[in-house]
Amino acid sequence: MLVDFELIKRAQKGDSAAFNEIVLAYRKRILGKITRLIARAEDVEDVAQEVFLRLYFSLDQLRTPEVFEPWLYRLTVNAAYDHLRKQRRRQEFRISDLSEQQVMMADATAGGKVEREEQQQKKIREFVESLLSEVSESDRILLMMKEVEGLSLKELEKVYDVNENALKVRLFRARQRVLKAFGSKEQ
């Protein structure tokens, strides 16, 4: 826990300063999680604000401060899921739609070590993004929370409020799909 229970209780009673402290404590972590979940840097702050907005208006429903972190992650997962669904509807043009040749040409134009590293990281993000497009938005988020965020099944059980076996089945199926896509893209 990055904050103490007393601070959460104060925020629950409507103390704006306490809420501010909570946001400041978790802001960086939540921004990082959202960056990895939605993979669109320009929308990350907007989604993070939505998470804290939902937190502000639902904090009084939190029965025990002990479950604050799973609660906050659940809000993060839900906000990221809503964003991904909206994004799919918008059907925006993405760089991942470019051919490998076009990406290589973009690489060639970028000079310098930092640019090359950034390009390399961008390509990894694009590649993972293209693999994750093989699964639904909800499975994508579940897979990211497990494989990238490193949450255990016990932690995921608290976030999703679903039993461990059901989570295992969903995770297995999602991973199999991603593996299949990974295998075919490697060839």
Add this chain to the structure above:
Amino acid sequence: MVPKGGNIDERLDALFRAYRDACPDRDASPNFMPNLWQRIEARQTYAFSFRRMAGAFVTAALALSVALGVYMAVPRGQQPNAPQSYIEALSEAQPLDAPDIVGPVSLDLSDARN
């Protein structure tokens, strides 16, 4: 870009680790908190005006119910010969001794014989 070596499961795990490194935790822009509070206040204003509208609607509905109740409860003067019910109105309009209803049926069969 794609990690080499190991089986496909290990390579996928390595790719997820590389993805984790490619998306490090980041700090927010200076506008993050002001924008957040702006959104909270906007939502609160919206919720407040919605509550006020809902309250006004409930009050109006309650007032209308009370007015209708009072209207229905007040006894109104009736016309001396006004019918009281449907049956009474029917019997008054077409009494049983009216010839067009209770009179014997007569058939003219002269045309049929010819």
